[in-house]
Amino acid sequence: MNIPIRSVVAGLLVIGLTAAVLTKARAGGDDYFPPVKDKPTVDECGSCHMAFPPAMLPAASWQRMMVELDDHFGDNASLDPQTAAHVTRYLVDNAADAGGRRYGRKLMKGVPAGASPQRITELPKWVREHDEVSRSEWQHKDVGSKANCPACHVDANDGYFEDD
């Protein structure tokens, strides 16, 4: 075989560059919300449902949620005070109106400043994005709940919520 090494290298470079550009486009896209990277938060907030990205709600929402964990949507999700303080700090620091602003801003459209909505699935922008999803799709046995994002967004745990 006699494939010139230069063209192989050039080919690889092109592939590498394209991949880098694609990843960047994806990560900067409208559908990307950085996933939870903090171990205690994944452990405590990711066992009953996916650990929702902190950039999906404003700081006031997380603050309120974290002091009402003993009645969390009907469940008792309460934590010891140290863990609660740690998780609260992580969520608040990365909230849609704090460190996660760059990603969360788009979901905050129509949310009054200072409001503390408790459901991502009731944010006006979320509702609009999902108004084409039919009732039978929501009731499909593998979906079961609007909060089950990974049932439809297969890469949700990596932060990608594209329409697929």
Added chain:
Amino acid sequence: MTPTRYAIGFLCAFGLASTAIGGPRETLIDRYAAAAKAADPGFSGFSAARGETLHRTQHNTGKADTPACTSCHGNDALSAGRTRTRKPIEPMALSVSPERYKDAAKVEKWFKRNCDEVLGRECTSLEKGDWLAYMMNQ
């Protein structure tokens, strides 16, 4: 002593120490056993069969949509279950999930939540020990 003797001596000491102290699971079971004995002097050990009954019974004394442990953990402890939000839960049987029940605080936290969820009350130490016996025996 030769280095080999040292090594053997060390290994023996290590072996003895680990049986004497026991792993985190044994410590937890011992704690439940002591509490069960304190509650009932007639206590004579945990029973995997009683644990299975606790696990499978439709108690209907907690929340309406979770009458049994199997409501989330599924009918077969060797396979995965799922939460009400449909997130998968790794199997509960120790043989398939060997990392389970090592962290006493985690075990206690979930007994507290889930017993309340299913039974509408906390589980007794006897019930916790029985249930763990069931999960560790399969």
